[in-house]
Amino acid sequence: MVRKCVMYFGPSQAPLLQVGFRGLVQTDVGFRAHLTTIQNYKDTCGASTWETMMTYADKLRRDNTRIAFFSSTPQGGGVALMRHALVRFARRIGVDLSWYGKHYSKARDMINHVLSLLLMNKIVPKPLPTALRITKNIHNILQGVSPPSQRITAEEKKAVIHWITENAYRYWLSESGPLRPAEEGGAHIIIIDDPQMPGLIPLIKRFTPDRPVVYRSHIQIRSDLIAKDSSAQADVWKFLWSNIQLADMYISHPIPAFVPHTVPRAKVAYMPATTDWLDGLNKPLRDWDVGYYGNMYNASCHAQKMTELHWPARKYIIQIARFDPSKGIPTAIDSYAEFRRQCKVADIEDTPQLVLCGNQSVDDPDASIVYDQTLDQIMSLCPELMKDISVMCLVPNDQLLNTLISKAHVVLQLSTSEGFEVKVSEALHAGRPVVATKTGGLPLQIKDSVNGFLVEPGDWRAVASHLMDLFTNNALYERMSHAARTGVSDEVGTVSNALCWFYLASKWRDIGTKESGKAVLQPHERWVYDMARDEANCPYSADEEQLPRCSIEDKKIN
Structure with a gap:
């Protein structure tokens, strides 16, 4: 029993990633834990x-x-x-x-991986070679x-x-x-x-x-x-x-x-990116759980001599993203520094903290470089704010990220380049207004001035201005929070993601790939979700929330 516990759970009691024979990814403790119905x-x-x-x-x-x-x-x-x-x-x-x-190419790689998990208190798998x-x-x-x-x-x-x-x-x-x-x-x-x-x-x-x-x-x-x-x-x-x-x-x-x-x-x-409303990233947490994961975050900060969070005594702004060159972390720091300058001018004493954190991806060697650059920027641009900014590369833990997002006052996503960052939908689902850039798929998720604000990439002054509005105008904040919580589309959930893949698998299995030398399933830039609904003869109802569809003008490459 002890051996099984060591194999399946890390020191923090979170389940360890299980990769089985042939590289088969085995979710939920090797398919042993049944978490949902x-x-x-x-x-x-x-x-x-x-x-x-x-x-x-x-x-x-x-x-x-x-x-x-x-x-x-x-x-x-x-x-x-x-x-x-x-x-x-x-x-x-x-x-x-x-x-x-x-x-894993050799048995000893797996052994070393497990040992590193135990000795280093990390769940991040051993990196791949060059x-x-x-x-x-x-x-x-x-x-x-x-x-x-x-x-x-x-x-x-x-x-x-x-x-x-x-x-x-x-x-x-x-x-x-x-x-x-x-x-x-x-x-x-x-x-x-x-x-x-x-x-x-x-x-x-x-x-x-x-x-x-x-x-x-x-x-x-x-x-x-x-x-x-x-x-x-x-x-x-x-x-x-x-x-x-x-x-x-x-x-x-x-x-x-x-x-x-x-x-x-x-x-x-x-097809948009999606999230699971039932997993640790999104499920409702009890107050006891919030306190537990908040203490876990602060314990990690204390161990790394990083600024701890003082919530609920102080509110905080957060951006959760990998430490990646495209995530706009420098803009987040510039925005916060300008926001704090405006707070000082307005004689606002109850100022919020800033949290910049994320999990390191297994296949991302840039994280430590960008993390160091982030700390260097804070120390050179606004060293007086170091005590108010918490920068953490976290051990993967869904409930911890859930706690941080759901208790934040405002969420940032200031990427300079982005696909369809589903953290935005997760923040909206939690009722958090989001300030994000007009890049990639972010404008598809945010209704400008309704459930958040959209700014040009790198425009830290606009971000600071919107932060001032959200921290000084309670009526605006409550209106945006309600719009965020009630306006998330089915299309960004797991069931819709499964719908799309099940439709494609079913369709391809039926028709095969060849007919007179040509692929017979040709979507011509349609959304898979729309194709699946049409095929099943299930039209949209008037009250269904939908992500915006691209117009012809959107298809032009600038």
Whole structure:
């Protein structure tokens, strides 16, 4: 029993990540913990959403359809959070859906990983070799946040392909692996997440050319820079597109400008990022739990000699995001410094604190660099505020982040480049007004001056002005808080995410990939959610909250 406890739970009593045979990501303590019921999920969405989802779930169960997702990291980022929720939900309703990540190549790697968890009091898995640095550079280049001179060399491209190919042949193409033909136990439909894994697509198509493969892009891709032939973005995209073009469908966040011009529009479909209203990030917490996780945060701060939170004696502003060059952390600091200057002029003594925190993604080597840069900026720009700013790279703990968001007065998301940051929807769901930038998918979630404010990237003066309004105008704050809490769409929840993937799996299983040499399921830039509702003959009702659909003007690349 002691051995099992050590294997499944860390020193903080939080469940440890379980990655099993072939890199199969095993959610909820290796599928042993049953955290939810079907009724719990049904209560998180409208009747139309649930009925449509069940239409496709029933068909997948009847046909014994197997679905496999592949991504580079099983923990830490938004993609991992969505996949954990999707796997948990699919298992609950009986759909055969699996998720595979990078496999530990040697037994001693796993042993060292477990030892590091115990000795270092961390749940963050052991980092991957140099491939992670390369894929992170690719990520930064595509988002336009890398140094102008940075390029991906031919040797680095070969290293990434070698990493993917080695894992594929060793674990996923071997006997009974998920990439084997469906008649040999492999998946019927395969989804590849983000620019780390597209090297799998040619391998899949080589062995099973008629098996559907969907590529899912989760980041803001600077299509305007890709359109410039000599740019680093064009070079990286050419490398990626040589593999991605073999996929049968290209799914992007619902921003047309995120899709490079080389992608045929007939192949493109849109899908937002989602969150799970039942998991630790969003579920209601008792006062005792809030106190427990608040003390946990302050204990971590104390251990690192970082500023502790004084809530509820003092309110606080928060931005929760990875320590990443694209997350606008310098703007958050500049905004807070200006806000505090305005408070001083207005003779406001009860000033709030600022919290900048986030989990480190397993495949993100930039976190420690950006963390150090953040502390350097505070010490050089506003050292007198260091006692009021708490900067923490946290051990992954959903309830802790839930506590921090739900008790914040205002939430910031000041990214300079962003896909569809679901932390915004989580903050709105908790009734927190959000100040965010007009970048990526953020404007789709925030109704300007209704449930938050939208500003231009880097405009710290505007952010400071909105903070003054939200801290001095109680009527405005209460109105925005109510609008935030009551205006979140079903489309950003787990059930809707499952609806979209179940529809695609069901449809591709029915029609296959080839008909007269052409892929027959061509979305032509439609939202997958809309396609699924239409197919199920389930029209929208007048009272359903919907995310804004892009107009023709939005499709123009500036």
